[in-house]
Amino acid sequence: MKTALRFALPFCLLASTTTLASAQQQCGGDLAPFLAGVKAEAVAAGTQAEAVDKALAGAAIDQKVLSRDRAQGVFRQTFLEFSQRTVSQARLDIGKKKIKEYADTFGRAEQEFGVPAGVIAAFWAMETDFGAVQGDFNTRNALVTLAHDCRRPELFRPQLIALTKMVEHGDLDPATNTGAWAGEIGQVQMLPKDIIEFGVDGDANGHIDVKKSSPDAILTAAKFIQHLGFKRGEPWIQEVTIPDNLPFERSGLGGTMTAGEWFKLGVAPRDGNTGFQNLQVSLVLPQGRKGPAFITYPNFNIYLEWNQSFIYTTSAAYFATRLAGAPPYQKGNPEPGLDTEQMKVVQTKLEGLGHDVGKIDGILGSGTRAAIQKEQQRLGLVPDGWPTAAFLNAL
Template sequence: MKALRAGLTTLTIVLGAISAQAQECGGDFEQWRAGVAAEARADGVGNAGLGALAAAQFDTRILARDRGQSVFTQDFDQFAGRMVNAYRLRNGAANMKKYAGAFSQAQQQYGVPAPVITAFWALETDFGAVQGDFSTLNALATLAHDCRRPALFRPHLIALLKLIEQGVLPADVTGAWAGEIGQIQMLPGDYLAEGVDGDGDGRVDLRRSVPDVILTAGRLISKLGWRAGEPWMEEVRVPNDLPWAETGRTNRLPLSQWAAWGVTTRDGGALGAGPDAGLVLPMGHKGPAFLVYENYDVYLEWNQSFVYTLTAAHLARRLAGDPAYRLGNPEPGLSPEQMRALQEKLVALGHDVGGIDGVLGVNTREAIRKEQMRLGFPVDGWPTPRLLAAL
């Protein structure tokens, strides 16, 4: 109990500091809200939407969540091992069967296969079971007022007011802490622009109507760049002497080239025909390996976290019938504290790591690859104690 009180005291101090910072950066909340109201009114929002805005509250808990997304300090095996579980695989298969008609329509209209939509649906809300209990209005008002990403969230706040004005959503709608709504966790601007009436009842309900959810997800994924009929990811086996500097998501090469270097299918067979692909090594050259195609980039458009996108893509492959990936024997990684120490060294060497946060993001991986190349290490983007010591 004593430790709990100490923790709560620390949290109170942190939240107070966040609140003071946001008020200073975003200015007076009431004055800021008046500016949003004027913009919304000019954009066609009437009394219902403006009345909802008048009741919006600044919530320091939202900023605490925004600053502390520690889940992304996990490595791929930790995150995927937790998220790709028996419940999601079992219920995903059952839902693809139950709503086969809606999935078929989504594939016909947008070219997106059922396993791809289902994987996002599973990871976002466990098929609608966990949609979030934060006030969407307060979340978006807080994030739009905050100085970190106001240009991103202000349009979504006004879109929410439009949805309230139209009667699509109630003013007290709840969702995720970052303002996403419904079973696939869409921000209001996307809800407004991409929502599809999948069940033909004359309205788009992404909280309760599964056909609406499936068709809307298909449309959004298509708009993000999905290429119908093409693969997104394939697990492979790699040799010990691959030219590692040629690996990486963006370095797409013909499958014939990967085959010439000794890359095979997961079970050791020859690679088939297909578009160019990059080779991703989420835990280094001794860990799991995946060929990723242009469709994989759509996952990064959905969520920019490397571990989330690779997990979503793998879950989709599992739902399509693939077995679990082979972990291999990766070298030990770094703790979040060690990752921050590594990022500090990389910054000192002139690299842009996207912030010293202990997260192995895209920028940090690229900086690691450059230093591995300079030091003569296998260029796989995986941070190890050996690399940290060498720097």
Template sequence: MRLAALLLALAGPAAAQTCGGPFPAFLDGLVQEATTKGHDSATTRAFLATANQDQSVLAADRRQGIFQRPFLDFSRAVISAGRLQNGARQYERHRATFDRIEQDFGVSPGVLLAFWALETDYGAVQGDFNTLDALVTLAHDCRRPELFRPQIFAALELYERGDFDPATTTGAWAGEIGMVQMLPEDILENGRDGDGDGKVSLKTSPQDALLSGAAMLRSLGWRAGEPWLQEVTVPDTLDWSLTGTDTRLPIADWQAMGVAARTGPLTDGLDASLLLPQGRNGPAFLAYPNFDVFFEWNQSFTYVTTAAYMATRLMGAPVYDAGNPDPGLSPDQMEELQRRLQARGRDVGDVDGILGAKTRNAVQEVQQELGLPADAWPTPDLLNRL
């Protein structure tokens, strides 16, 4: 359910079909494309010799209902006291590595600890899907071949280096490998030997995994030493149409409107967006520019906001003020809302029952049209009005 790189270049044209069709012909097309990229055909065939389609990968790809849960439910479910305590222990255990990361990359320990926790429970659950099978299955499937096909050739390059065994390398259903779940292309570009043994071992070395994750965050645009998310209080008189990830204003402007940090000071000199994961009556956060980098790791608003919030908790922030949000919609109601928004000409992306960025934007627009508080939180009342 998690994809480590979301802005991959499209694969070049293959000699055979780029997705779908008979699977043996698809593999032949991979060999032909690899040859045009300079790989030895015999080596490529050896690499692909054990490749099989895995229907359980497709089932996992279609089954991502966890993201239908609202922020409060999701964050409470995954940010347990045990995970926070384990995070504190891991920080002390690997303090030298975290200090090195802060010095070299400017990434806070809390950010990497949060990803480490949410991706693999600090390395305990890294996934048991065969990585090559996962990649060829998802590349053959025509839903997102442009994302997964390049990863096959990246895995081939790792294989040529002796760093990937197609028969035994395992990880998540979407092809990510290791403690912080990185795709092969990201390992090629950002893999780091953190423990000094001459290898990049993301499955067994916390030092390698953490340093590689930090390198990837920097490559995705992380701004050294800057914050990413901060809980705030907001006045009832706020113009709610200014909230959401699409609007970014200087901190001074937010302060002038009555937005204040719940603890500590706001960071002057930066722009930020005001996030209301469950509307104006729920928790509120200012999202600084580094928050955007979380979306390069994963595209789910709920997951990203939870990861960013957990990172602040791991660095000492208090539990959020949950407030008293208005009731939300069930997955079935959310799908019906998406259909009704589509009927009004709004782009909601897929009708999947998930409150993603496009659906939030559409909700906010129709709230403004109907004269409702435009906080992008869909309620039964909104659904009835539509």
């Protein structure tokens, strides 16, 4: 996936009143004075004036970027639909070939940063199909557009400043560099600030080029994932089988039970590995108790930092286990879910009952899932967080 999925997190950030007021003063209006302000800030941050001039020369607002930004939405597909499309056999085969082709680089990534090959390769596949589809938006113009737009300048202006530093380093040509509509660059779709801070020259040619150099992209991703909190030697997600008589109200992200406590209740890892019993985990049921079931370990949090879409993160984590040798998950026989309009009705009813579900958009996000669980329990239904027609009728 080359789209700017990681921006699901910043969409939800609430800046302080002071920060927002300051950001608002630095956005909108005529482009020329806006760019002059960007130049002043970049020079104050240490970028040479000549490099800033080169970075901003010919900058323009891209209306297609604004259209993408306004239309961005979270996945409406189910986990089974999305994961079976993205974790295809063809991608798995290519991923294994890439891991073998860049064995030395992946080995270095695990030795230096503690991140296994499968974790990196899964992101590499899902973001750009291993570098094949990196986006065709001019990166400089995308960031100028989004920093100038007054919707989220506090997010994009720092990325534009970081881009000027990349130009100064000779790592980016502002006139020709392309990427995702939201300014993400390269084979694993990273933002300029992250590239500046975590970039690794994997091929030792004196430049960090996450767009053309696979070793640079792999090691930069590894260092970034380590920064997000990935713990060496620990699992991230594990498929399990579950009995019918669980305390399903304790399932869902943000769990408060250890793996060992779930195992004692009959939750059984399909791979037989029960070696991390003391770690606090979550039992996640993407399509309810009758569909696939997983426990997520603390390392799963890095996926939520990368992208807050539950469907994307669970699929990416599962993909990584497949590259590490895990078998395909058991599909189960989940009950049919609700369509978008039915989900909007559910969200409206939940909101009327005092639950915070965010925007009424027909999307089964984490807030909606949590509210559904609470109402399922109140109504005497199994609280597995999966909305069905029976739940809608009961509600």
